[in-house]
Amino acid sequence: MSGWHIPPGPGTALVTGGGSGIGLAIARMLAAAGQPVAIVDRDEQAGLQAADHIGAGVAFYRCDVTVEREIADVTRAIAAELGPVGVLVNNAGVGLLASPMTLSAQGWDHLFDVDLKSLWLCAKHVNDQQRSLGGGAIVNIASIHAHLTRRGTFPYAAAKAGVLGLTRSLALELASAHIRVNAVCPGYVRTPPMIEQYDNQADPDRAWGLLAATQPMGRIAEPQEIATVAAFLASDRASFVTGAAWNVDGGLSAEFTH
Numbered sequence: 001m002s003g004w005h006i007p008p009g010p011g012t013a014l015v016t017g018g019g020s021g022i023g024l025a026i027a028r029m030l031a032a033a034g035q036p037v038a039i040v041d042r043d044e045q046a047g048l049q050a051a052d053h054i055g056a057g058v059a060f061y062r063c064d065v066t067v068e069r070e071i072a073d074v075t076r077a078i079a080a081e082l083g084p085v086g087v088l089v090n091n092a093g094v095g096l097l098a099s100p101m102t103l104s105a106q107g108w109d110h111l112f113d114v115d116l117k118s119l120w121l122c123a124k125h126v127n128d129q130q131r132s133l134g135g136g137a138i139v140n141i142a143s144i145h146a147h148l149t150r151r152g153t154f155p156y157a158a159a160k161a162g163v164l165g166l167t168r169s170l171a172l173e174l175a176s177a178h179i180r181v182n183a184v185c186p187g188y189v190r191t192p193p194m195i196e197q198y199d200n201q202a203d204p205d206r207a208w209g210l211l212a213a214t215q216p217m218g219r220i221a222e223p224q225e226i227a228t229v230a231a232f233l234a235s236d237r238a239s240f241v242t243g244a245a246w247n248v249d250g251g252l253s254a255e256f257t258h
């Protein structure tokens with residue numbers, strides 16, 4: 001990423017799910033831009049390791065983003081210790097390989113709690129802090145599944161499509177407070193859940209090769225390629241971008257096959 005400087009956004013950046021994958025890459029990029037970063041994750045070991053690895057200016061806060069009380073506590077602690085949150089990156093998410101005919105109601109609720117409801121709760125609990133700074137930015141990590149989906153991944157697409165609706169609503173509600181709200185829709189990204197899924201196939205090399213062959217660019221994304229776009233949307237360089245959803249999918253959603 002040499003030769004292109006992303007300026008830090010306002011205040012502290014809070015990155016949910018910052019202990020791994022895309023969130024970790026975003027936390028690293030925002031910290032490199034000089035912004036204090038709070039990594040918020042339910043996985044204590046991963047979060048501590050991530051904060052330690054990135055170094056100065058980054059702190060880890062354990063929190064399950066499905067529990068509103070924990071979000072309230074953690075956002076208060078972040079403001080007191082790192083300063084008010086100006087940038088919220090709602091990245092924490094879980095996938096599910098389920099069928100609509102066999103999924104339990106609890107399974108549905110958990111996925112929606114993490115992948116959709118937590119984004120609203122986090123936005124709600126940083127709102128006063130963002131207003132105290134005169135504005136800020138929220139970046140919601142959605143997915144290509146918000147637009148197109150595949151069999152056997154229910155109800156991920158429904159939750160991620162909801163993220164785009166939430167992004168539009170919050171963008172309009174918060175525009176007058178100078179808080180911009182945007183979404184990023186990644187295609188396939190090389191993160192631990194993807195690596196685990198493909199490395200555990202009977203013939204991993206073949207599985208990775210077949211996946212690459214389905215991609216217009218002949219490869220999947222690295223987490224930093226999503227982080228760059230998220231960091232741009234979080235920064236003042238994107239000062240007139242709000243309510244938008246940016247595909248970062250290597251052209252996957254531009255193509256239909258058969």
Ligand code: NAD
Nearest residue numbers: 017020021022041042043064065092093143186188189191
């Ligand atoms: P990941 O599993 O590497 O990271 C997700 C992080 O979220 C983990 O550290 C996990 O502990 C944390 N987390 C999960 N539930 C939580 C909870 N209740 N409270 C707090 N933290 C929680 O996954 P990733 O692939 O980096 O995915 C990050 C985001 O990107 C997700 O929203 C995912 O849906 C989205 N996404 C990923 C891909 C991909 O191909 N990897 C593609 C499109 C969208």
